[in-house]
Structure formats: C-alpha cells, structure tokens
Amino acid sequence: MKDGLIASPLEGKKMKLIILSEGDSAGSGSRISAAINKYSNNIQSICIVNRSKRKIGHFNPDYIISEMEDDMSFLQEMINQADVIHFKDDEPLSRDWNGLKIPHDKPIVHTAGGSSFRGHEFTLDQSECIGTKKITFNKSWKTQKRINGRFIHINDKQIQIDGINFKSKNHNNIWSKRIVIPAKTNSLVIKGKHRLIERKEKKNYDIRAIIIRYFDNEGRIIETKKKNVGSLKSLWTNFESIFPVPKGALSMRFSFFNHRIYQINYLIRECSIDFYKLNDNKLVSLNSQTNVANSTWDLEAYSIANSKTVLTPDLLFREKDRKITPHVQPDIRIRKKRKKKKEEIIITHAPSNTGKKGTNEFIIPAINELSKKYNIKFNLIQNLSHKECLHEISKSDIFIDQMVAGYYGNAGLEAMTMGIPVLAYVNDKTIRLAGSEWSDIPLLRVNELSKESIKKTLEPFLKDNKKLIPLSNLSKKWVKKIHSPKKVAGMWEKIYDELINNNKKLKIHKKNNFIELQNDYSESLFRGGGSWRETKNNELGIHKLLVNVDNLIKGEEKINIYIDRKLSLNKEIKLSFFRIGWYDGKGARLIHSEKVIMRNLIPENNNLLKYVIYPDIRWPSGCYRIIIEDDNMCRDRTHFFFDNYERDVNTNLLVYPHIGSSIWSKKNNQFLDSFYSKRIENTKIESIDISEDNKDEDKIIEW
Structure with missing residues (x-):
C-alpha cells in the first residue's frame, strides 16, 4: 500500500x-x-x-x-x-x-x-491435416491411480477428473494410452471442450496443462512438451493446443495435468487429435513460439x-x-553511457525467460557467428536486480529484446527510453494489423524467425556503427510519440x-422468466457427495419464500427473492443457493451463500420484502434449491429454474428436487428432453411428482 x-x-x-x-x-x-x-x-x-x-x-x-x-x-x-x-x-x-x-x-x-x-x-489450413484420432474415455482412463482423494468418472465421450480432495507429493496427472503418429506428421493439435466444476481456491477459472511424450521406434522417450490450458467454471469452452512433433517420433501419449497445489474438479469431452504436416515457415513459427503463444x-x-x-x-x-x-x-532516470573513445560494439540481452526470448535458439548462435567477423562484446544479463539490469543496459550500443513474442516488450521500451537502438522480431503482418501509425517504428526489425535474419539485420550497423546515432535519436522520439x-x-x-x-x-429489456412452486421437503442439501441432512423443523410454521428470475441481457440476469415480513426485521438471515445435479456422480453444490439483515431489504408490499442478487455469468442453468435460515434453523426452502442462456443443460445424471435423494440414469434421457423443452416453451414450470408418475424402478438409481 x-x-x-x-x-x-x-x-x-x-x-x-x-x-x-x-x-x-x-x-x-x-x-x-x-x-x-x-x-x-x-x-x-x-x-x-x-x-x-x-x-x-x-x-x-x-x-x-x-x-x-x-x-x-x-x-x-x-x-x-x-x-x-x-x-x-x-x-x-x-x-x-x-x-x-x-x-x-x-x-x-x-x-x-x-x-x-x-x-x-499463423492459422491452420484443413488441407494440411493428414488424419484425426477421436479419444475414447474407456476403463483404461478410469482405473489410473484412484488414490490420494482423486476420483475419475468416464462415459466414453466424457471424463471427469475430481481432484478437489487430492493430496499427494506428486502432481495430478492422467495419461492416455500410446497413440500411433501417422507418417509425415510434423505437428498435432489436441482439442475438445472442458468445464471447471469446482476449484478449492474459490476462483471461477483454473489453469492446467496438456503434456505430450514422444517415443521412437524402440519405445524410448525422445521429447516431452507441455502447453497450458484453462477452463471456466460451469461453462463449456473449447481448448485447442498445437504441438510440434520431433523427427523420429512414431508414437505418443498425452496427459491432463494439474499441479498438486491446485485442487480442482473438471470435465473434458469431445476430445480428439488432428495430425498436420505444416509448411516450413509455419513449423519454424510453431517451434519458436510454443512458450509465448498459449x-x-x-x-x-x-x-x-x-x-x-x-x-x-x-x-x-x-x-x-x-x-x-x-x-x-517507464520512469527511468538512467541515460545511455557515452563512450570516450572508439571501442568494441556492446550488444546486451536481458532475458527473464530464455525460452520466451529466443535466446538459445536464435540470438546466441547469431552473435557467436558475428563475433568471428566483428569486434563485439556480448553482455548476457541474468540474475540481477532491476536497478542493476538498467545500469548494464545503459552501457549498450544495441539492445536485443524479444525474438519470438512478436513485438518489443518492457525491457525494449526501457532501452529505447534511454536512446539505445533495439533489435526485436516484428513481422510485416503485425505492422499491417497495427495500422499506418506503427509503420515507421525505429527498430532493428527482424522480419523472420531465424539466426540468419538477425545477422542480416545487425551487420550493416556492425560495419558502420555511426548508423546507430540517428536510430538512437529516433528511438527516443518514438517513445515520446507512442508511449508518453x-x-x-x-x-x-x-x-x-x-x-x-x-x-x-x-437499454435493458426485462423479461419475466421462471417461477417454481414451493416444495415442502424438510431436507436441505449439503455441499458435495450428494449428502443430505435433516434440518430442524420450523415450529413457527412455514413462511412464504418466492423466487423470480429476470433475464436482462446475456450474463446480466438477476434473481429476486421475496421474503415474508413475519421474520423479525432485526434478525440476520442466511440465504444459501444449491445447484441440484451439477455434475455426474454428486448430488448438489453450494453455489452462493450470504447473510442479510432484514431491515436492509426493500419493501415490496405489505407482506413481502425484496432482496436482489446478480448471479455470475458462470452460474449454470438448471434447478436450484434456495434455503432461508435464522438461528441455524431452516425457515423455508423452495426451488427455481435458472436459465443463464445455456441450452446445453442435459447431463447423464441429473438430480431433481422433487425426487428427494434419487437421481436419474441414462435410460431417462427421453423424459429429460421433454422436461427441458417444456420449460423452455413455458414461462412457468409446474411441480412434477416424478416418483408418483414414473414408478419404473429402472429409471431411478437410489443414491
């Protein structure tokens, strides 16, 4: 602070x-x-x-x-x-x-x-794809190390990796079987859909990784690659990770990986691998930018x-x-150090991450070759404080910034502020995207990802270092023009x-959506595991609790809760929202809970008080139970349907509030479809007593 x-x-x-x-x-x-x-x-x-x-x-x-x-x-x-x-x-x-x-x-x-x-x-061209492998989540996935609090659920097209209680010295890593790589493949894409169910840190997103191991003809590991992916809570989103394939790789395995410190529960479905043969330029870009283009x-x-x-x-x-x-x-008080006499040309490079700067791949090989021909002092700055780093940069004649990320970064901007010419990779397509204002950028601009391109760009200034003087002045002017x-x-x-x-x-258009009828069950759902508990009966009688959902615009829904005034105005009440049947294998999840002072609520009429909450866009559509409590006693509960503009709400197992502790199996999909189509067409869902209307025991699995 x-x-x-x-x-x-x-x-x-x-x-x-x-x-x-x-x-x-x-x-x-x-x-x-x-x-x-x-x-x-x-x-x-x-x-x-x-x-x-x-x-x-x-x-x-x-x-x-x-x-x-x-x-x-x-x-x-x-x-x-x-x-x-x-x-x-x-x-x-x-x-x-x-x-x-x-x-x-x-x-x-x-x-x-x-x-x-x-x-x-670059973009992938479908004509470059030479094969596709659809991933089936069979028992070989499910039986992997169901230990340390981790559970795996599969149904061929979908896998749920529940690591919310995972505790281990090792990371949470689930591997595929060995997959044959088609001939001529030089890159591949692993893609699909995923959804975060829960993260123990209470964030609405996660970050994981896909790891690939490549094997030669004798089954030896020849290379391992890793790429980060992230999913969003309660939303199905796409992931698509592209990897280069090393020469000599005949087969591969991949894993869904998350670090042991992150306890998460997530779903993956519709997973497949596309195998590509990219042209040389795309392949160079892919190999170089794997760490900077996630x-x-x-x-x-x-x-x-x-x-x-x-x-x-x-x-x-x-x-x-x-x-x-x-x-x-940046506010930098250090200025470029002036030389007293003609000396060697000092070229400086300060990578925070050598893999993200092209240090070992392009920069050092180019400098090593140029050093045989010109009087160069190459200063590789690492493990220094920021102040020390700036002091070393100030001695430079040329500063080499990023060679793979596609533009100059903070370090390059600091050097230009000091009047030091900067070399960085910026291709012509980037300049065209940026617009005409960016066309006269005073960089030692490398247009291709290669050692030769660096040499070609540097050589005129190494032959005649006086050419650096006007570039130094232009660099300072550019900073004032663009970055002041x-x-x-x-x-x-x-x-x-x-x-x-x-x-x-x-303009916000209000649309009254769904109001569900009250339910007189006395159970309330606890978080996780489909576990239930009996709440104390309300000796004062049931108070009316109504829920109304207004759809405004996408992601801007609000839930209106109407509470009977008979609850004392001085009381603090607790409202808890449970999503029923959030995902396969568990009965409910606590989505939201908060305490409210009754006297702060909005009077709606003589009988009711109104309280409004705005659910996050990642609240999934479906059935919810809301419970109102005071003094740890349940005063009322009811159910409502929340539609967050999501039509993909059919899961294989779904708990309905009116079934109690039963859940529906795959055999009941036809009924689910009619139920959902009915609720979409109507503005009100009547109470359906499924346990009475459908006594086919095959349709109900007792929890």
Whole structure:
C-alpha cells in the first residue's frame, strides 16, 4: 500500500476508476494508473493487485490484497463508488474478484498483454491435416491411480477428473494410452471442450496443462512438451493446443495435468487429435513460439468486458477487433553511457525467460557467428536486480529484446527510453494489423524467425556503427510519440468517456422468466457427495419464500427473492443457493451463500420484502434449491429454474428436487428432453411428482 493513502480515497466529482490486476508483474497497470492521475484532470485512479509476483521497479500499485491484514471492506466501498472497472491481465474476468464484488452496473474494460492471451501468427489450413484420432474415455482412463482423494468418472465421450480432495507429493496427472503418429506428421493439435466444476481456491477459472511424450521406434522417450490450458467454471469452452512433433517420433501419449497445489474438479469431452504436416515457415513459427503463444483460455473468458484492448500489436492475431493501448513509458532516470573513445560494439540481452526470448535458439548462435567477423562484446544479463539490469543496459550500443513474442516488450521500451537502438522480431503482418501509425517504428526489425535474419539485420550497423546515432535519436522520439504518459493517459480518458456514455444509453429489456412452486421437503442439501441432512423443523410454521428470475441481457440476469415480513426485521438471515445435479456422480453444490439483515431489504408490499442478487455469468442453468435460515434453523426452502442462456443443460445424471435423494440414469434421457423443452416453451414450470408418475424402478438409481 502506498504511503499517505486514506482508507477510502475516491471522492469528489472526478470519474472514479479502479484498475484490477492479478499480478501486474511488469508494472504496466501501475504505470497506466499513475499516468492517469498525473495528466488527467477528470479521472481519479486506484490500482489494486491481488498478489505481488515480482517487483521489478515499475511495480507500484496502491493496494496489494495478499499483503493486507486489515478489513478489506473499504476496497469494496471504492469499487461500489467506481464509474469504470479496468481489468489489466490475461486471467479470465469475473464479477467476483478475489473476494471483491463487481456490481453489474459497472462498465468493464479488459486489457490483455501476455503469453496467456497471445495466439499464433499463423492459422491452420484443413488441407494440411493428414488424419484425426477421436479419444475414447474407456476403463483404461478410469482405473489410473484412484488414490490420494482423486476420483475419475468416464462415459466414453466424457471424463471427469475430481481432484478437489487430492493430496499427494506428486502432481495430478492422467495419461492416455500410446497413440500411433501417422507418417509425415510434423505437428498435432489436441482439442475438445472442458468445464471447471469446482476449484478449492474459490476462483471461477483454473489453469492446467496438456503434456505430450514422444517415443521412437524402440519405445524410448525422445521429447516431452507441455502447453497450458484453462477452463471456466460451469461453462463449456473449447481448448485447442498445437504441438510440434520431433523427427523420429512414431508414437505418443498425452496427459491432463494439474499441479498438486491446485485442487480442482473438471470435465473434458469431445476430445480428439488432428495430425498436420505444416509448411516450413509455419513449423519454424510453431517451434519458436510454443512458450509465448498459449491462448490459455477461450475468448469467452473475457466476454463480460464492454471494451477490449491489447498492450502490443502482435496480440491482435488472437482477436483483431481490440484496440491497441500501448505501454506507458517507464520512469527511468538512467541515460545511455557515452563512450570516450572508439571501442568494441556492446550488444546486451536481458532475458527473464530464455525460452520466451529466443535466446538459445536464435540470438546466441547469431552473435557467436558475428563475433568471428566483428569486434563485439556480448553482455548476457541474468540474475540481477532491476536497478542493476538498467545500469548494464545503459552501457549498450544495441539492445536485443524479444525474438519470438512478436513485438518489443518492457525491457525494449526501457532501452529505447534511454536512446539505445533495439533489435526485436516484428513481422510485416503485425505492422499491417497495427495500422499506418506503427509503420515507421525505429527498430532493428527482424522480419523472420531465424539466426540468419538477425545477422542480416545487425551487420550493416556492425560495419558502420555511426548508423546507430540517428536510430538512437529516433528511438527516443518514438517513445515520446507512442508511449508518453500524457498521450497514453489521454487515450484512456477517451476510452473511459466513450464507455460511460454508451453505458448510459444501454437499454435493458426485462423479461419475466421462471417461477417454481414451493416444495415442502424438510431436507436441505449439503455441499458435495450428494449428502443430505435433516434440518430442524420450523415450529413457527412455514413462511412464504418466492423466487423470480429476470433475464436482462446475456450474463446480466438477476434473481429476486421475496421474503415474508413475519421474520423479525432485526434478525440476520442466511440465504444459501444449491445447484441440484451439477455434475455426474454428486448430488448438489453450494453455489452462493450470504447473510442479510432484514431491515436492509426493500419493501415490496405489505407482506413481502425484496432482496436482489446478480448471479455470475458462470452460474449454470438448471434447478436450484434456495434455503432461508435464522438461528441455524431452516425457515423455508423452495426451488427455481435458472436459465443463464445455456441450452446445453442435459447431463447423464441429473438430480431433481422433487425426487428427494434419487437421481436419474441414462435410460431417462427421453423424459429429460421433454422436461427441458417444456420449460423452455413455458414461462412457468409446474411441480412434477416424478416418483408418483414414473414408478419404473429402472429409471431411478437410489443414491
């Protein structure tokens, strides 16, 4: 937390902006916030970071949640006051962010900036596909190490890996059988659909990995590759991970992997492998960019954003409709060191991750060959503090930044700020995507991913180092033109103003959706395992509890709860929402729970009080049970159907509230289909006593 900040610093008539970031590891969010506060007279910005990943000098948020010991209610109050919420990171967006609730009337901006968002620069052509293998989840998957609290459920087309209680020194890793690789294959794509059921950290997304092992003709492992993937809570989204295939690989196995510290429960279905023979240019790009182009989460992860931007033009390959909002120029007081006499040319490279910078693949081989011909001193900077790193860069004649990511990053921007010419990989397609303003970028621009391209770009300046002088001046001018704090702050002010104006014009169409009838069962569902318990009977009699769901626009539904005034106004009540039959094998999950003071509720009429909640977009469609309690006693319970614009709600096993503790088997799919079609067509679902109407014991499995 910055010194001098009071508990709730948002005040006055200025636009109130909150910037949220999971880690802000390069400090880009902090710099945006600082630039706005310095150069915009109309906006007050606060930057909140969940955790400090690494402090590299520009990392300077107002608040770091992981380091706070005090009550965070003042942060929630600032969010409630804000006019705009700005997410700056690649992680999925949610209106429930690390314990802070984002109100549904707040417009949202999302800015992507890293390898978890970045996609490949090429597209796959179906004519390059030479075969497809559909994955069947048979018993060979189910019988793997059902230990350490892990359970696996399969039904040929789908696998559920339940590691919510997984505890082990080893990682949670589920392997396929050996798969033959077709001849001439040089790349493959593992794809399918997945859905997060639950994560113990209470986040609405996860991050896992797919691991591939390649084998030669004698069954020996010749290479292992890994690619991150992530799923979203309660939503089916696509995943598609592309891997290069090494020469000599005749077969492979792949696994669904998650680290032992992450306890998650997830589903995968419709999984297959496409085998490709890519052309040479695509194959070089794939091999080089595997670590920097992950596309970890489906674009659905950012769907609640009203405005979307990227920090660098190369990220437009993933989503072309986004706007480029460049990094803010870092505040660097160090300047390039002047040489007293003619010496060797100093070339510096400072990789935070050599695999993401092309260090060993392209840069070092090119420098080694050039050093035989020219007087070069190559300075590879590693394991130094940020301040020490800047001091070493300041001695450079040339700074080599990223050779695979597709644009210059923070280190390159720091060097250009000091007037040091920067070499980086930026191809012509990136420049065309960025637009004409970016065409005169003063880089030592490498247009191809190769050692030879680096040599060809550097050689004219090594032959005559005086050519570096005008490039040095142009670099500083470019930083002022594109990255100056004043210009970037002005750019953001226009974006926020436009967003607020559009938000005011947004017309919300209300549609009364589903109201379910009251149910007089006295059981309430506990979280997990399909377990039930008896609640104490309400000696005062049943109070009326009604639920009404309004669909506004996609992802903006609200649930109206009407509570009888006969419950004392001074009481604190607890509302708990359970999703019935959330997934195969378990009866219910607690989706949401909160405590409410009765006197704070909205009077609806003489008999009822109204309370409104806004469910997250990731609430799955289906049957819900809501329970109202006070003094640990159940006062009432009822069921309602929530339709979150999701039509794919038929699962193999589904618990209905009116069956009690029974669940339906696959044999009952025909009835399920008619039930769902009936509820879609009508605005009201009548109570159906399935246990009386359908006594076929084959259709019911006792839990």
